[in-house]
Amino acid sequence: MAERNERVNVIGGGLAGCEAAWQLARRGVGVRLFDMKPHRFSPAHSDPNLCELVCSNSLKGAGLDNACGLLKEEMRRLDSLVISCADRTRVPAGGALAVDREAFAALVTQSLRELPQVEIVSETVEELPEGISIIATGPLTSGGMNGVIAGLTGGGGLHFYDAAAPVITADSINMEKTYLAARYGKGTPDYINCPMERDEYDAFWEALVTAEKAPLHENVEKPNVFEGCMPVEIMAARGRDTLRFGPLKPKGLRDPRTGLTPWAVLQLRRDNAQGTLYNMVGFQTNLKFGEQKRVFSMIPGLENAEFVRYGVMHRNTYIDSPRLLNRDYSLRSRPEIFFAGQITGVEGYVESAASGLLAGVNAAARLRGEPPLILPPSTCAGALTAYITDEEVKNFQPMNANFGIIQWEHIKIKNKKERYEHISAHALEDLANCTKKS
Numbered sequence: 001m002a003e004r005n006e007r008v009n010v011i012g013g014g015l016a017g018c019e020a021a022w023q024l025a026r027r028g029v030g031v032r033l034f035d036m037k038p039h040r041f042s043p044a045h046s047d048p049n050l051c052e053l054v055c056s057n058s059l060k061g062a063g064l065d066n067a068c069g070l071l072k073e074e075m076r077r078l079d080s081l082v083i084s085c086a087d088r089t090r091v092p093a094g095g096a097l098a099v100d101r102e103a104f105a106a107l108v109t110q111s112l113r114e115l116p117q118v119e120i121v122s123e124t125v126e127e128l129p130e131g132i133s134i135i136a137t138g139p140l141t142s143g144g145m146n147g148v149i150a151g152l153t154g155g156g157g158l159h160f161y162d163a164a165a166p167v168i169t170a171d172s173i174n175m176e177k178t179y180l181a182a183r184y185g186k187g188t189p190d191y192i193n194c195p196m197e198r199d200e201y202d203a204f205w206e207a208l209v210t211a212e213k214a215p216l217h218e219n220v221e222k223p224n225v226f227e228g229c230m231p232v233e234i235m236a237a238r239g240r241d242t243l244r245f246g247p248l249k250p251k252g253l254r255d256p257r258t259g260l261t262p263w264a265v266l267q268l269r270r271d272n273a274q275g276t277l278y279n280m281v282g283f284q285t286n287l288k289f290g291e292q293k294r295v296f297s298m299i300p301g302l303e304n305a306e307f308v309r310y311g312v313m314h315r316n317t318y319i320d321s322p323r324l325l326n327r328d329y330s331l332r333s334r335p336e337i338f339f340a341g342q343i344t345g346v347e348g349y350v351e352s353a354a355s356g357l358l359a360g361v362n363a364a365a366r367l368r369g370e371p372p373l374i375l376p377p378s379t380c381a382g383a384l385t386a387y388i389t390d391e392e393v394k395n396f397q398p399m400n401a402n403f404g405i406i407q408w409e410h411i412k413i414k415n416k417k418e419r420y421e422h423i424s425a426h427a428l429e430d431l432a433n434c435t436k437k438s
Protein backbone atom coordinates (compact mmCIF):
# COMPACT_ATOMS: atom_id res chain seq x y z
CA MET A 1 0.00 0.00 0.00
CA ALA A 2 1.09 3.58 -0.64
CA GLU A 3 2.05 5.89 2.24
CA ARG A 4 -0.83 8.06 3.47
CA ASN A 5 0.63 11.22 2.02
CA GLU A 6 1.22 9.69 -1.41
CA ARG A 7 -1.06 11.48 -3.80
CA VAL A 8 -1.31 11.98 -7.52
CA ASN A 9 -3.10 14.90 -9.19
CA VAL A 10 -5.34 14.00 -12.09
CA ILE A 11 -6.34 17.08 -14.08
CA GLY A 12 -9.50 16.54 -16.12
CA GLY A 13 -12.30 14.15 -15.19
CA GLY A 14 -13.22 12.88 -18.63
CA LEU A 15 -12.80 9.40 -20.08
CA ALA A 16 -9.04 9.33 -19.46
CA GLY A 17 -8.92 11.16 -16.13
CA CYS A 18 -11.65 9.03 -14.50
CA GLU A 19 -10.00 5.81 -15.64
CA ALA A 20 -6.58 7.01 -14.41
CA ALA A 21 -8.03 8.02 -11.02
CA TRP A 22 -9.69 4.61 -10.65
CA GLN A 23 -6.48 2.72 -11.44
CA LEU A 24 -4.50 4.82 -8.95
CA ALA A 25 -7.09 4.44 -6.20
CA ARG A 26 -7.37 0.68 -6.77
CA ARG A 27 -3.65 0.54 -6.05
CA GLY A 28 -4.16 2.41 -2.80
CA VAL A 29 -2.83 5.73 -4.10
CA GLY A 30 -4.58 8.95 -3.04
CA VAL A 31 -5.95 11.00 -5.94
CA ARG A 32 -7.00 14.60 -6.32
CA LEU A 33 -9.20 14.56 -9.42
CA PHE A 34 -9.74 18.08 -10.76
CA ASP A 35 -12.48 19.03 -13.19
CA MET A 36 -13.82 22.47 -13.99
CA LYS A 37 -17.36 21.10 -14.17
CA PRO A 38 -19.97 22.00 -13.01
CA HIS A 39 -18.71 25.60 -12.67
CA ARG A 40 -17.52 25.76 -16.22
CA PHE A 41 -18.26 23.72 -19.33
CA SER A 42 -16.37 23.38 -22.61
CA PRO A 43 -18.44 24.14 -25.75
CA ALA A 44 -19.16 20.38 -26.08
CA HIS A 45 -19.81 19.42 -22.42
CA SER A 46 -23.11 19.94 -20.57
CA ASP A 47 -23.56 17.10 -18.02
CA PRO A 48 -22.46 18.05 -14.48
CA ASN A 49 -21.21 14.50 -13.95
CA LEU A 50 -17.71 13.37 -14.89
CA CYS A 51 -16.85 11.09 -17.81
CA GLU A 52 -19.25 12.68 -20.24
CA LEU A 53 -19.66 11.28 -23.76
CA VAL A 54 -19.85 14.53 -25.68
CA CYS A 55 -21.24 13.25 -28.96
CA SER A 56 -22.22 9.70 -29.90
CA ASN A 57 -23.33 7.30 -27.15
CA SER A 58 -21.51 4.43 -28.88
CA LEU A 59 -18.19 3.00 -27.75
CA LYS A 60 -17.98 1.29 -31.14
CA GLY A 61 -17.82 -2.43 -32.02
CA ALA A 62 -18.08 -5.01 -29.28
CA GLY A 63 -16.74 -8.10 -31.09
CA LEU A 64 -13.19 -9.37 -31.33
CA ASP A 65 -13.26 -8.92 -35.11
CA ASN A 66 -13.15 -5.19 -34.39
CA ALA A 67 -10.00 -3.46 -33.10
CA CYS A 68 -11.97 -1.27 -30.71
CA GLY A 69 -13.76 -4.41 -29.49
CA LEU A 70 -10.36 -5.95 -28.77
CA LEU A 71 -9.25 -2.81 -26.96
CA LYS A 72 -12.35 -2.92 -24.77
CA GLU A 73 -11.73 -6.58 -23.94
CA GLU A 74 -8.13 -5.83 -22.99
CA MET A 75 -9.35 -3.04 -20.73
CA ARG A 76 -11.98 -5.29 -19.17
CA ARG A 77 -9.16 -7.67 -18.25
CA LEU A 78 -7.21 -4.76 -16.76
CA ASP A 79 -10.08 -3.82 -14.41
CA SER A 80 -11.27 -0.77 -16.37
CA LEU A 81 -13.85 1.42 -14.65
CA VAL A 82 -15.03 2.94 -17.94
CA ILE A 83 -15.70 -0.42 -19.59
CA SER A 84 -17.28 -1.90 -16.48
CA CYS A 85 -19.69 1.07 -16.24
CA ALA A 86 -20.37 0.89 -20.00
CA ASP A 87 -21.23 -2.81 -19.69
CA ARG A 88 -23.62 -2.01 -16.84
CA THR A 89 -25.40 0.85 -18.64
CA ARG A 90 -25.50 -0.79 -22.05
CA VAL A 91 -28.39 -0.18 -24.45
CA PRO A 92 -29.17 -2.40 -27.47
CA ALA A 93 -27.07 -1.33 -30.49
CA GLY A 94 -26.45 -4.36 -32.68
CA GLY A 95 -22.77 -5.26 -32.70
CA ALA A 96 -21.70 -2.08 -30.89
CA LEU A 97 -21.34 -1.28 -27.21
CA ALA A 98 -23.60 1.75 -26.76
CA VAL A 99 -24.67 3.16 -23.42
CA ASP A 100 -27.30 5.28 -21.76
CA ARG A 101 -25.06 8.33 -21.71
CA GLU A 102 -26.44 9.97 -18.52
CA ALA A 103 -26.58 6.71 -16.57
CA PHE A 104 -23.03 5.94 -17.70
CA ALA A 105 -21.60 9.30 -16.55
CA ALA A 106 -23.54 9.07 -13.27
CA LEU A 107 -22.26 5.54 -12.57
CA VAL A 108 -18.61 6.45 -13.25
CA THR A 109 -18.90 9.53 -11.04
CA GLN A 110 -20.61 7.58 -8.26
CA SER A 111 -18.01 4.79 -8.42
CA LEU A 112 -15.21 7.32 -7.95
CA ARG A 113 -17.02 9.19 -5.17
CA GLU A 114 -17.33 5.96 -3.22
CA LEU A 115 -13.57 5.44 -3.14
CA PRO A 116 -11.98 6.90 0.01
CA GLN A 117 -8.73 7.56 -1.87
CA VAL A 118 -10.36 9.91 -4.37
CA GLU A 119 -11.04 13.58 -3.70
CA ILE A 120 -12.98 15.27 -6.50
CA VAL A 121 -12.11 18.96 -6.78
CA SER A 122 -14.40 21.19 -8.89
CA GLU A 123 -11.97 23.77 -10.14
CA THR A 124 -10.52 25.07 -13.40
CA VAL A 125 -6.83 24.29 -13.12
CA GLU A 126 -4.71 27.20 -14.31
CA GLU A 127 -1.33 26.11 -12.93
CA LEU A 128 0.33 22.76 -12.49
CA PRO A 129 -0.04 21.47 -8.92
CA GLU A 130 2.98 20.11 -7.02
CA GLY A 131 3.89 16.45 -7.27
CA ILE A 132 3.13 13.67 -9.72
CA SER A 133 0.36 14.81 -12.06
CA ILE A 134 -1.59 13.35 -14.96
CA ILE A 135 -2.84 15.90 -17.47
CA ALA A 136 -6.08 14.66 -19.06
CA THR A 137 -7.88 17.86 -20.00
CA GLY A 138 -8.93 16.56 -23.40
CA PRO A 139 -9.31 17.98 -26.90
CA LEU A 140 -11.11 21.07 -25.57
CA THR A 141 -8.61 21.91 -22.80
CA SER A 142 -9.72 25.13 -21.16
CA GLY A 143 -8.30 28.09 -19.32
CA GLY A 144 -4.67 28.46 -18.31
CA MET A 145 -3.95 24.77 -18.91
CA ASN A 146 -3.35 25.52 -22.59
CA GLY A 147 -0.48 27.82 -21.58
CA VAL A 148 0.81 25.31 -19.02
CA ILE A 149 0.87 22.55 -21.63
CA ALA A 150 2.47 24.83 -24.23
CA GLY A 151 5.21 25.58 -21.70
CA LEU A 152 5.76 21.90 -20.95
CA THR A 153 5.87 20.82 -24.56
CA GLY A 154 8.03 23.65 -25.95
CA GLY A 155 7.51 25.54 -29.21
CA GLY A 156 5.59 23.57 -31.81
CA GLY A 157 4.78 20.69 -29.47
CA LEU A 158 1.13 21.54 -29.12
CA HIS A 159 -1.50 21.42 -31.84
CA PHE A 160 -4.87 23.11 -31.59
CA TYR A 161 -6.51 21.85 -34.73
CA ASP A 162 -6.64 18.53 -36.32
CA ALA A 163 -6.37 18.93 -40.07
CA ALA A 164 -5.59 15.40 -41.05
CA ALA A 165 -5.36 13.38 -44.23
CA PRO A 166 -6.79 9.87 -44.31
CA VAL A 167 -4.64 6.89 -43.36
CA ILE A 168 -5.11 3.52 -45.05
CA THR A 169 -3.69 0.05 -44.50
CA ALA A 170 -0.79 -1.06 -46.70
CA ASP A 171 -2.47 -4.44 -47.21
CA SER A 172 -5.47 -2.85 -48.86
CA ILE A 173 -3.51 -0.95 -51.57
CA ASN A 174 -3.60 -2.56 -55.01
CA MET A 175 0.13 -2.67 -55.79
CA GLU A 176 -0.53 -3.82 -59.36
CA LYS A 177 -1.92 -0.38 -60.20
CA THR A 178 0.70 1.64 -58.29
CA TYR A 179 4.48 2.02 -58.33
CA LEU A 180 7.27 2.97 -55.95
CA ALA A 181 9.21 6.14 -56.76
CA ALA A 182 10.73 9.27 -55.26
CA ARG A 183 10.17 12.58 -57.08
CA TYR A 184 12.93 13.09 -59.70
CA GLY A 185 14.50 9.87 -58.36
CA LYS A 186 15.90 11.79 -55.37
CA GLY A 187 16.39 9.60 -52.31
CA THR A 188 15.00 6.11 -51.86
CA PRO A 189 11.71 5.25 -53.59
CA ASP A 190 9.68 5.13 -50.40
CA TYR A 191 6.43 6.56 -51.72
CA ILE A 192 3.69 4.47 -53.23
CA ASN A 193 2.41 6.39 -56.26
CA CYS A 194 -1.14 6.10 -57.59
CA PRO A 195 -1.12 7.28 -61.23
CA MET A 196 -4.23 8.74 -62.85
CA GLU A 197 -5.05 8.99 -66.55
CA ARG A 198 -6.80 12.14 -67.74
CA ASP A 199 -10.30 10.61 -67.76
CA GLU A 200 -9.76 9.07 -64.31
CA TYR A 201 -8.61 12.44 -62.98
CA ASP A 202 -11.59 14.27 -64.48
CA ALA A 203 -14.08 11.83 -62.98
CA PHE A 204 -12.33 12.06 -59.61
CA TRP A 205 -12.30 15.87 -59.71
CA GLU A 206 -16.03 16.03 -60.52
CA ALA A 207 -16.83 13.70 -57.62
CA LEU A 208 -14.56 15.61 -55.24
CA VAL A 209 -15.97 19.09 -55.85
CA THR A 210 -19.56 17.87 -55.57
CA ALA A 211 -19.04 15.61 -52.50
CA GLU A 212 -20.81 16.37 -49.23
CA LYS A 213 -18.78 18.18 -46.56
CA ALA A 214 -19.00 17.75 -42.78
CA PRO A 215 -20.09 20.82 -40.79
CA LEU A 216 -17.13 22.79 -39.43
CA HIS A 217 -16.84 23.32 -35.67
CA GLU A 218 -15.96 26.47 -33.77
CA ASN A 219 -13.18 28.66 -35.09
CA VAL A 220 -12.00 26.14 -37.66
CA GLU A 221 -13.22 28.46 -40.38
CA LYS A 222 -10.69 31.11 -39.37
CA PRO A 223 -8.30 31.71 -42.27
CA ASN A 224 -5.16 31.02 -40.22
CA VAL A 225 -6.37 27.46 -39.62
CA PHE A 226 -6.29 26.82 -43.32
CA GLU A 227 -2.74 28.09 -43.81
CA GLY A 228 -0.69 25.22 -45.10
CA CYS A 229 -3.43 22.69 -44.50
CA MET A 230 -6.20 23.59 -46.92
CA PRO A 231 -8.78 20.84 -47.40
CA VAL A 232 -8.25 19.09 -50.71
CA GLU A 233 -11.87 19.71 -51.79
CA ILE A 234 -11.49 23.47 -51.31
CA MET A 235 -8.28 23.49 -53.31
CA ALA A 236 -9.99 21.44 -56.04
CA ALA A 237 -12.90 23.89 -56.21
CA ARG A 238 -10.47 26.63 -57.36
CA GLY A 239 -10.12 25.02 -60.75
CA ARG A 240 -10.01 21.72 -62.58
CA ASP A 241 -6.22 21.65 -62.70
CA THR A 242 -5.32 23.13 -59.30
CA LEU A 243 -4.66 19.72 -57.75
CA ARG A 244 -2.30 18.83 -60.62
CA PHE A 245 -0.09 21.69 -59.43
CA GLY A 246 -0.58 20.75 -55.77
CA PRO A 247 -0.97 17.38 -54.04
CA LEU A 248 -1.53 15.49 -57.31
CA LYS A 249 1.48 16.99 -59.13
CA PRO A 250 2.87 14.31 -61.49
CA LYS A 251 6.16 16.09 -62.35
CA GLY A 252 9.22 13.98 -61.65
CA LEU A 253 7.15 10.88 -61.00
CA ARG A 254 7.54 8.95 -64.24
CA ASP A 255 5.90 5.54 -64.12
CA PRO A 256 8.78 3.02 -64.53
CA ARG A 257 6.39 0.50 -66.10
CA THR A 258 5.42 2.77 -69.03
CA GLY A 259 8.25 5.31 -69.04
CA LEU A 260 5.56 8.03 -69.15
CA THR A 261 4.57 10.74 -66.70
CA PRO A 262 0.93 10.24 -65.66
CA TRP A 263 -1.69 13.03 -65.87
CA ALA A 264 -1.84 13.19 -62.07
CA VAL A 265 -0.32 11.21 -59.19
CA LEU A 266 -1.38 10.71 -55.59
CA GLN A 267 1.54 9.88 -53.32
CA LEU A 268 1.14 7.62 -50.29
CA ARG A 269 3.67 8.08 -47.52
CA ARG A 270 4.54 5.49 -44.91
CA ASP A 271 2.86 6.40 -41.65
CA ASN A 272 4.44 4.05 -39.11
CA ALA A 273 7.71 2.26 -38.52
CA GLN A 274 6.38 -1.17 -39.56
CA GLY A 275 5.06 0.20 -42.85
CA THR A 276 1.58 -1.20 -42.28
CA LEU A 277 -0.13 2.19 -42.66
CA TYR A 278 0.07 4.84 -45.40
CA ASN A 279 -0.96 8.48 -45.38
CA MET A 280 -2.56 10.17 -48.41
CA VAL A 281 -0.12 13.03 -48.90
CA GLY A 282 -1.71 16.50 -48.97
CA PHE A 283 -5.24 15.11 -48.67
CA GLN A 284 -6.42 16.76 -45.46
CA THR A 285 -10.15 17.00 -45.89
CA ASN A 286 -13.43 17.94 -44.33
CA LEU A 287 -15.63 15.63 -46.41
CA LYS A 288 -18.07 13.36 -44.60
CA PHE A 289 -16.50 9.98 -43.85
CA GLY A 290 -18.75 8.05 -46.25
CA GLU A 291 -17.93 10.55 -48.99
CA GLN A 292 -14.19 10.14 -48.38
CA LYS A 293 -14.52 6.41 -48.88
CA ARG A 294 -16.64 6.82 -52.01
CA VAL A 295 -14.55 9.53 -53.69
CA PHE A 296 -11.02 8.50 -52.66
CA SER A 297 -11.68 4.88 -53.66
CA MET A 298 -11.95 6.19 -57.25
CA ILE A 299 -8.17 6.72 -57.25
CA PRO A 300 -6.42 3.85 -59.07
CA GLY A 301 -4.93 1.46 -56.51
CA LEU A 302 -7.33 2.52 -53.78
CA GLU A 303 -10.43 0.63 -55.04
CA ASN A 304 -10.47 -1.51 -51.90
CA ALA A 305 -8.63 0.86 -49.57
CA GLU A 306 -9.29 0.25 -45.91
CA PHE A 307 -9.42 3.57 -44.08
CA VAL A 308 -8.14 3.28 -40.51
CA ARG A 309 -8.56 6.99 -40.07
CA TYR A 310 -10.57 9.45 -42.12
CA GLY A 311 -9.45 13.01 -42.73
CA VAL A 312 -10.81 15.57 -40.26
CA MET A 313 -10.76 19.25 -39.46
CA HIS A 314 -11.84 20.17 -35.95
CA ARG A 315 -10.66 21.75 -32.74
CA ASN A 316 -8.47 19.18 -31.05
CA THR A 317 -5.75 20.07 -28.60
CA TYR A 318 -3.06 17.41 -28.70
CA ILE A 319 0.65 17.20 -28.12
CA ASP A 320 3.39 15.93 -30.40
CA SER A 321 3.66 12.70 -28.41
CA PRO A 322 6.25 10.93 -30.63
CA ARG A 323 8.75 13.58 -29.64
CA LEU A 324 7.55 14.20 -26.09
CA LEU A 325 6.28 11.09 -24.32
CA ASN A 326 7.83 7.95 -22.90
CA ARG A 327 6.02 4.67 -23.39
CA ASP A 328 4.64 4.90 -19.85
CA TYR A 329 2.89 8.18 -20.84
CA SER A 330 5.28 10.37 -18.84
CA LEU A 331 6.94 13.44 -20.30
CA ARG A 332 10.55 12.77 -21.32
CA SER A 333 11.67 16.18 -20.06
CA ARG A 334 9.65 16.03 -16.78
CA PRO A 335 9.01 12.37 -15.90
CA GLU A 336 6.81 13.27 -12.91
CA ILE A 337 4.22 14.60 -15.38
CA PHE A 338 2.05 12.18 -17.33
CA PHE A 339 -0.39 12.84 -20.14
CA ALA A 340 -3.52 10.81 -20.88
CA GLY A 341 -6.52 10.88 -23.20
CA GLN A 342 -7.16 12.52 -26.51
CA ILE A 343 -4.51 15.12 -25.70
CA THR A 344 -1.82 12.43 -26.23
CA GLY A 345 -3.01 11.95 -29.81
CA VAL A 346 -5.15 8.88 -29.35
CA GLU A 347 -8.56 9.39 -30.93
CA GLY A 348 -11.87 8.20 -29.50
CA TYR A 349 -13.64 7.54 -26.21
CA VAL A 350 -12.25 4.04 -25.65
CA GLU A 351 -8.76 4.93 -26.83
CA SER A 352 -8.74 7.92 -24.45
CA ALA A 353 -9.85 5.75 -21.54
CA ALA A 354 -7.21 3.13 -22.42
CA SER A 355 -4.43 5.69 -22.29
CA GLY A 356 -5.83 6.92 -18.95
CA LEU A 357 -5.73 3.36 -17.66
CA LEU A 358 -2.05 2.96 -18.55
CA ALA A 359 -1.09 6.43 -17.33
CA GLY A 360 -2.79 5.70 -14.00
CA VAL A 361 -1.10 2.32 -13.59
CA ASN A 362 2.26 3.84 -14.49
CA ALA A 363 1.92 6.91 -12.28
CA ALA A 364 1.27 4.52 -9.36
CA ALA A 365 4.33 2.50 -10.40
CA ARG A 366 6.44 5.68 -10.57
CA LEU A 367 5.33 6.70 -7.09
CA ARG A 368 6.49 3.38 -5.71
CA GLY A 369 9.66 2.99 -7.75
CA GLU A 370 8.21 -0.06 -9.51
CA PRO A 371 8.77 -0.89 -13.21
CA PRO A 372 6.19 0.55 -15.62
CA LEU A 373 3.58 -1.52 -17.41
CA ILE A 374 4.47 -1.37 -21.11
CA LEU A 375 2.12 -3.60 -23.07
CA PRO A 376 3.50 -5.33 -26.17
CA PRO A 377 2.57 -3.90 -29.60
CA SER A 378 0.77 -7.17 -30.33
CA THR A 379 -2.02 -5.89 -28.05
CA CYS A 380 -4.27 -3.07 -29.15
CA ALA A 381 -3.51 -0.86 -26.13
CA GLY A 382 0.22 -1.55 -26.55
CA ALA A 383 0.07 -0.82 -30.28
CA LEU A 384 -1.63 2.52 -29.71
CA THR A 385 1.03 3.44 -27.15
CA ALA A 386 3.78 2.36 -29.53
CA TYR A 387 2.24 4.40 -32.35
CA ILE A 388 1.89 7.64 -30.43
CA THR A 389 5.44 7.37 -29.06
CA ASP A 390 7.03 6.20 -32.33
CA GLU A 391 9.68 8.79 -33.18
CA GLU A 392 9.58 7.74 -36.82
CA VAL A 393 6.04 9.07 -37.12
CA LYS A 394 6.38 12.52 -38.68
CA ASN A 395 3.51 15.04 -39.00
CA PHE A 396 1.84 13.29 -36.10
CA GLN A 397 -1.96 13.08 -36.30
CA PRO A 398 -4.25 11.40 -33.78
CA MET A 399 -4.87 7.68 -34.21
CA ASN A 400 -7.70 5.37 -33.24
CA ALA A 401 -7.69 1.64 -32.53
CA ASN A 402 -7.20 -0.39 -35.70
CA PHE A 403 -5.67 -3.66 -36.79
CA GLY A 404 -3.14 -1.89 -39.03
CA ILE A 405 -1.01 -0.82 -36.06
CA ILE A 406 -1.12 -4.12 -34.16
CA GLN A 407 1.98 -6.29 -34.65
CA TRP A 408 1.32 -9.90 -35.48
CA GLU A 409 3.06 -12.76 -37.17
CA HIS A 410 1.65 -12.51 -40.68
CA ILE A 411 0.14 -15.75 -41.89
CA LYS A 412 -2.25 -15.96 -44.79
CA ILE A 413 -5.83 -15.78 -43.54
CA LYS A 414 -7.95 -14.60 -46.44
CA ASN A 415 -11.18 -14.06 -44.57
CA LYS A 416 -10.94 -10.66 -42.88
CA LYS A 417 -13.15 -11.52 -39.90
CA GLU A 418 -11.14 -14.68 -39.22
CA ARG A 419 -7.87 -12.75 -39.60
CA TYR A 420 -8.95 -10.15 -37.08
CA GLU A 421 -10.20 -12.76 -34.63
CA HIS A 422 -6.84 -14.52 -34.94
CA ILE A 423 -4.98 -11.26 -34.16
CA SER A 424 -7.29 -10.63 -31.21
CA ALA A 425 -6.80 -14.12 -29.76
CA HIS A 426 -3.02 -13.62 -29.82
CA ALA A 427 -3.33 -10.13 -28.36
CA LEU A 428 -5.30 -11.43 -25.38
CA GLU A 429 -2.76 -14.25 -24.84
CA ASP A 430 0.11 -11.76 -24.91
CA LEU A 431 -1.74 -9.47 -22.55
CA ALA A 432 -2.21 -12.34 -20.09
CA ASN A 433 1.49 -13.27 -20.30
CA CYS A 434 2.59 -9.67 -19.87
CA THR A 435 0.39 -8.96 -16.85
CA LYS A 436 1.32 -12.31 -15.25
CA LYS A 437 4.98 -11.24 -15.31
CA SER A 438 4.40 -7.74 -13.89
Ligand SMILES: Cc1cc2nc3c(=O)[nH]c(=O)nc-3n(C[C@H](O)[C@H](O)[C@H](O)COP(=O)(O)OP(=O)(O)OC[C@H]3O[C@@H](n4cnc5c(N)ncnc54)[C@H](O)[C@@H]3O)c2cc1C
Pocket residue numbers: 011012013014015016017034035036037041042044045050051052053054055056057123124125126136137138139140141142143144145315340341342343347348349350352353
Ligand atom coordinates in the same frame (compact mmCIF):
# COMPACT_ATOMS: atom_id res chain seq x y z
C1 LIG B 1 -17.02 17.71 -30.30
C2 LIG B 1 -16.38 16.36 -30.12
C3 LIG B 1 -17.10 15.22 -30.44
C4 LIG B 1 -16.52 13.94 -30.28
N1 LIG B 1 -17.24 12.84 -30.58
C5 LIG B 1 -16.72 11.61 -30.38
C6 LIG B 1 -17.50 10.44 -30.64
O1 LIG B 1 -18.65 10.52 -31.02
N2 LIG B 1 -16.93 9.23 -30.43
C7 LIG B 1 -15.65 9.10 -29.98
O2 LIG B 1 -15.18 7.96 -29.80
N3 LIG B 1 -14.88 10.20 -29.74
C8 LIG B 1 -15.39 11.45 -29.94
N4 LIG B 1 -14.62 12.57 -29.70
C9 LIG B 1 -13.19 12.42 -29.39
C10 LIG B 1 -12.80 11.99 -27.96
O3 LIG B 1 -12.95 10.63 -27.86
C11 LIG B 1 -13.53 12.63 -26.85
O4 LIG B 1 -13.26 13.99 -26.91
C12 LIG B 1 -13.13 12.08 -25.46
O5 LIG B 1 -14.05 12.60 -24.56
C13 LIG B 1 -11.72 12.40 -25.03
O6 LIG B 1 -11.49 11.97 -23.70
P1 LIG B 1 -10.55 12.79 -22.73
O7 LIG B 1 -10.62 12.16 -21.38
O8 LIG B 1 -9.22 12.93 -23.33
O9 LIG B 1 -11.18 14.25 -22.67
P2 LIG B 1 -12.63 14.70 -22.12
O10 LIG B 1 -13.54 13.55 -22.05
O11 LIG B 1 -13.01 15.88 -22.93
O12 LIG B 1 -12.31 15.14 -20.63
C14 LIG B 1 -11.57 16.29 -20.33
C15 LIG B 1 -12.11 16.87 -19.03
O13 LIG B 1 -11.22 17.90 -18.61
C16 LIG B 1 -11.96 18.99 -18.11
N5 LIG B 1 -11.10 20.19 -18.24
C17 LIG B 1 -10.67 20.80 -19.38
N6 LIG B 1 -9.84 21.80 -19.06
C18 LIG B 1 -9.75 21.85 -17.71
C19 LIG B 1 -9.06 22.67 -16.79
N7 LIG B 1 -8.25 23.67 -17.17
N8 LIG B 1 -9.21 22.43 -15.43
C20 LIG B 1 -10.03 21.42 -15.01
N9 LIG B 1 -10.71 20.63 -15.85
C21 LIG B 1 -10.56 20.82 -17.18
C22 LIG B 1 -13.24 19.00 -18.93
O14 LIG B 1 -14.30 19.59 -18.22
C23 LIG B 1 -13.49 17.50 -19.18
O15 LIG B 1 -14.38 16.94 -18.25
C24 LIG B 1 -15.17 13.84 -29.82
C25 LIG B 1 -14.46 15.00 -29.52
C26 LIG B 1 -15.05 16.25 -29.65
C27 LIG B 1 -14.26 17.47 -29.30
